[in-house]
Amino acid sequence: MKKSMYSLILTDQVVEKIDQIAYQEGMSRSQLIDHLLAQQVGMATPEQKIRSIMEQVADRVQKSRPLQVKVRSDSGGVQFATYLRYKYNPGIKYSFEFTNQDDGQHAVLKVSSRSTSEDLLQHLTNFFEMLSEIDEHRFQEFHNQPIMVQVSTDSNNKFARELISSEVPLEGADEEEVAQYLSNYVVMLDEALQCYFTHLGERRVPERIDRIYCHYLEDLNLF
Known part of the structure; x- marks a missing residue:
């Protein structure tokens, strides 16, 4: 949804109350007013949709993997x-x-680690390079469309993989399908990463990770 700037004349006492609620909810004044107006006209803002999806993702992942979950x-x-x-x-x-x-x-x-171990960072780099090749190949096979999988890293030991973009848009997508896709990707990633370190140095590690990838992602309808 496109956003634009509008000028509104509001009662000071109302704005004061809005600011209090916004602070409690961890939102800005504009976000809260947008949410309240959207509810009044029977719509959902992009932020509301994201929160709903993330709550579903957290619930799905917790049921599949022993991960600690924190929703911001x-x-x-x-x-x-x-x-x-x-x-x-x-x-x-x-x-x-x-x-x-x-x-x-x-x-x-x-994906990030606070470890300063160069050995660990190199292993993580090797893992993500391996996963990127599988990801790019399988995405085209499963969804009959190419995608450029780019995994970036920075000096803080942080790796990034874009999952929602213009190629895989969120706009108009079903929330449950998006939640399933994102949660399956996290579960796949964690299981594949643990597998990599469990079988470190073995020749068949790429095959193992490919099987894990296919198990979680080949049957998904990519909204």
Whole structure:
């Protein structure tokens, strides 16, 4: 949905109450007013849709994997925490971040670790390069359309994979289908990552990860 700036004349006492509620809900004044007006006319704002989807994702993932879940009320994003069965059991976090761009809404799944181990970072880089090749190949096979899978990394040991974009748009999509797609991807990613470190150095690791990928994603209807 496109957003525009409008000028409104509001009662000071009403705005004061709006600000109190917005603060409690972790929202801005504009977001809360937009949400209240949307409810009044029987619509859902993009932020409301995202929150609803993320709540479903958190519920689905918790039922499938032993991950700690934290839903962030300010943006509707959700974060999952786990650890790797590797040296010192380093912690890993998966988080969704949503942005509005000219071509629609974008959702990025980020994977991060606070570990400073260069050895661990190299293994994570190897894993994501392996997964990217599988992801790009299987996406075209399953959905009969090409997609460029780009996994970026930064100096903070954070990897990012875009899941919602102009190629896989959220606009007009069914919430349950989106939630299933996003939750299945997180579950697949966690299981594949654990598999990689469990079988570190084995030749058949790519085959194992490919089977995990297909198990969770080949039968999904990509809204």
